[in-house]
Amino acid sequence: MRVITPGEVETKDLHQFILGAVAPRPIAFVSTIDENNIPNIAPYSFFNAFSSNPPVLVFSSNRRVADNTTKDTLHNAKLNQEVVINVVNFSIVRQMALASISYPAHINEFSKSGLTPIPSDLVKPFRIKESPAHFECKVSEIITLGKHGGAGHLIVCNVLRMHINETIIDENNRINPHKIDLVGRMGRSHYVRAQGNSIFDVYQSVMKPALGFDQLPEHILKSNILTGNDIAQIAGLYEFPNNAAIEKLKTSDARIMNILKSSSHPDENMRSALHKEAKSALDNGNVTKAFEIAMIYQSL
Ligand SMILES: Cc1cc2nc3c(=O)[nH]c(=O)nc-3n(C[C@H](O)[C@H](O)[C@H](O)COP(=O)(O)O)c2cc1C
Known part of the structure; x- marks a missing residue:
């Protein structure tokens, strides 16, 4: 493993290692407004939801690594404590x-990106019409993490109010x-599309x-065939299969019977098969049967 200790590598490299590993990140497309009522929109992927009751979203506006300046979104959020967070789907990723x-x-x-401002109900900043979900928010706190x-x-x-495009809501x-077709940010200029x-x-x-x-036996845990994800499905069951089910498979399932016939005693080839x-x-989605089959080896 590469060992990275903050303080021992350049900030720009540490920044990229963090972005590459903490990914994909959701993107807050943040709309604010300045003292002259000029709208501002900018994407922020240091972003997530942290509470549903009360509903709280948090994003981070960072000092630029190159020149240590701060960003307009931070200035505006401090100024009037109002933001709209819009989600980013594939159809607006380039804008x-x-x-x-x-x-x-x-x-x-808005003018530069060709996106359409629409009024919010409860805050001054505009929502982005083309985004499929918007959160009108009041800024409750700004926590400064450093000065470099x-x-x-x-x-x-x-969150004061959320708006969701009806077309992305299903019958449940x-x-x-x-339908929401979200994109996430990876490291550098890489993105991921959830579809x-x-x-x-x-x-x-x-x-x-x-x-x-x-709780699982070694002959399953040490499998050369079953991966960690496979075994995790079996480990996610609540009980071991009963002997009757295992015995039934041994005498009624043609494929299993063939495997058991292949050798007179339980060996590595049989376990793999x-x-x-x-x-x-x-x-095929049948985890219970998978567990029963895997337990045949122990029953021999
Ligand atoms: C997808 C994406 C995600 C970004 N995430 C962040 C972020 O989390 N924090 C940050 O400070 N800048 C982030 N940026 C850079 C800002 O969007 C950029 O600095 C922008 O110019 C800030 O605009 P503003 O000065 O109008 O706020 C991101 C850029 C992109 C394209």
Whole structure:
């Protein structure tokens, strides 16, 4: 492993190592307004949601590493304590990139990026019409993390109202992750688009205690076939399969019967063959069957 100790590497390198590893990051497309009522928009990926009750979003406006200057968004957020956070989907990612350019303070980035300002209900800054979700916020606190280039200012935003484009809400009254089509920021100029196969479900009940890796036998844990993700699905079950289910597989499943016939005693080849069958059961979404198959080895 590469060892990186802050203070022993240049800030610009540390910055990029952090950005590369803490990724993908959601992007707050932050709208503010200055003392002359000139709107300002800029993207901030040091951003997340931290509380739902009260609803709180936080983003960080950093001192520029190159010249230690601060940004217009920070100035405006301090000035009138109001921001609108708009999410960034794929269809506006390049317009967002345009808005990230360091224009002078009096320049309206709505005009530069071709995005459309629409009024908010409760705060002065505009919402971005093309973004599929907007949060009207009151800034409750700004926490300064340092005074040198790269230092963040955490801008803590209390959500007063959220707006969601109806077209991205599904029949269960939830945002459909495919329809919202969000992008995230990786290191350097890399982005990720949340769509297609990159969206997948990992269901794990958090209420009921599962078996866990420490309860599983070595012949499963030391598998050459089953990966950590495979074994984690088995470890996520609540109980061991019963003997009757294991015995039934041994006498009724043709593929298992073939594997058992291949050798007179349980050996490494047999264990691998059983684990391949278990893996294919996992691929078909049948975790219980995968566990039963894997436990056959122990029953021999
Ligand atoms: C996708 C993206 C994410 C960014 N995230 C941050 C961030 O979290 N913090 C920050 O200080 N600058 C960030 N930047 C850079 C600012 O957007 C940039 O400095 C911008 O000019 C600031 O505008 P402002 O002076 O109008 O606030 C990001 C840029 C991009 C393109």
